[in-house]
Amino acid sequence: MTCVTRLAFPATKRMFSRILTSALFAGAAAGVLTALLQLLFVQPVLLHAELYESGALVHFGGAAVSAQPELPGFDAVRDGLSIVFTMLTYTGYAFVMVALMSMAEGMGQAISARSGLLWGLAGFITFHLAPGFSLAPEVPGVAAADLLERQIWWTATVATAGIAMWLLAFGGTLLSYAIAIALLLIPHLVGAPGPSSFTGPVPTEIGALFAARAFGVGLAAWTLLGCFCGYFWQAEGARDT
Amino acid sequence: MTTKTLTTSVAGTRFLPALFAVVLGLGVITLTGHVQASALHAAAHDVRHATGFPCH
Numbered sequence: 381m382t383c384v385t386r387l388a389f390p391a392t393k394r395m396f397s398r399i400l401t402s403a404l405f406a407g408a409a410a411g412v413l414t415a416l417l418q419l420l421f422v423q424p425v426l427l428h429a430e431l432y433e434s435g436a437l438v439h440f441g442g443a444a445v446s447a448q449p450e451l452p453g454f455d456a457v458r459d460g461l462s463i464v465f466t467m468l469t470y471t472g473y474a475f476v477m478v479a480l481m482s483m484a485e486g487m488g489q490a491i492s493a494r495s496g497l498l499w500g501l502a503g504f505i506t507f508h509l510a511p512g513f514s515l516a517p518e519v520p521g522v523a524a525a526d527l528l529e530r531q532i533w534w535t536a537t538v539a540t541a542g543i544a545m546w547l548l549a550f551g552g553t554l555l556s557y558a559i560a561i562a563l564l565l566i567p568h569l570v571g572a573p574g575p576s577s578f579t580g581p582v583p584t585e586i587g588a589l590f591a592a593r594a595f596g597v598g599l600a601a602w603t604l605l606g607c608f609c610g611y612f613w614q615a616e617g618a619r620d621t
Numbered sequence: 622m623t624t625k626t627l628t629t630s631v632a633g634t635r636f637l638p639a640l641f642a643v644v645l646g647l648g649v650i651t652l653t654g655h656v657q658a659s660a661l662h663a664a665a666h667d668v669r670h671a672t673g674f675p676c677h
Contacts, residue, residue, distance in 0.1 A: 392638060395634050395635060395638045396637075396641065396642070399638050399639065400642065403646070418667075418668070418671045422670075422671040423671070426667060426671070458667070459667075461664040462668050464664075465653050465664060465665045466668050466671075466672075468649060468652075469649070469650060469668060471646075472645075472646045472647070472648075472649030472650035472652075473646065473650065474646070475642045475643065475645050475646025476642070476643050476646035476647065476650075478642065479638070479640070479642035479643045479646065480639070482635055482639050483635055483636070483639050485635075507673075508672070512673045515673075517670065517671070518675075518676065518677075519670065520676075520677070524675070527657070527675055527677065531655055531675050534674065535655075590670075594672070594673055595673075597671065598672065598673065
């Protein structure tokens with residue numbers, strides 16, 4: 381038994397550093413591009429909503445309010461932190477994705493930038509679309525249920541959607557597809573925790589645009605992440621041999 | 622004996638590093654997306670909204 385462990389150890393170490401290196405490259409690359417997309421398309425909508433959240437603008441207050449107010453520009457600290465945290469978040473996603481890619485490769489699946497596109501779609505559905513389908517991306521200032529309840533629902537929905545996507549991709553039997561569909565539906569049939577009354581001061585136009593932009597940038601981000609993960613996984617493997 | 626050694630090492634080679642990376646990744650996601658410590662919340666605020674995490 382000791383002999384087995386010793387034999388396996390260098391290979392295990394190599395595999396671990398391959399996962400780590402490809403995930404770091406993929407996460408940083410996808411993260412920085414995503415951060416730029418978010419700053420360009422999502423942040424202005426968020427800043428606009430914050431004018432209503434803070435009361436600087438009031439919806440239905442009597443006088444008509446311009447839909448094109450002057451928004452704060454680039455804020456080095458705030459937006460710099462957003463870039464760093466987007467890169468961190470997508471690196472976290474990349475660790476999970478590349479680890480699963482290594483398992484799938486062990487099962488005989490080919491991993492490349494091209495197949496990474498499907499992995500990215502599955503990741504988007506798991507981490508963004510599935511929870512967001514009932515817990516829509518929120519602008520600041522909307523009414524919402526207790527935070528912890530929403531976080532628990534979010535985590536459970538991501539977990540069930542993740543298992544469902546794996547079963548859809550690799551299950552291969554009718555039963556596994558049926559389980560996957562049930563796992564995708566159940567969180568939404570149970571329902572996400574919602575607010576008891578509507579108190580949000582933000583115009584619905586801003587909220588709708590925000591959700592659309594968040595999903596759009598999310599889809600772009602995840603397809604990039606999937607491609608990068610597949611690409612760097614391949615490249616790091618080629619370097620090892 | 623040779624076969625046994627190979628099988629064991631191949632399974633271990635993939636599974637343990639993958640498991641560790643998944644735990645590490647979920648840890649990072651929890652930190653950037655969910656932990657409510659006020660400094661973290663302030664720094665990650667815009668990203669949490671844009672990425673669809675429950676924030677407030």
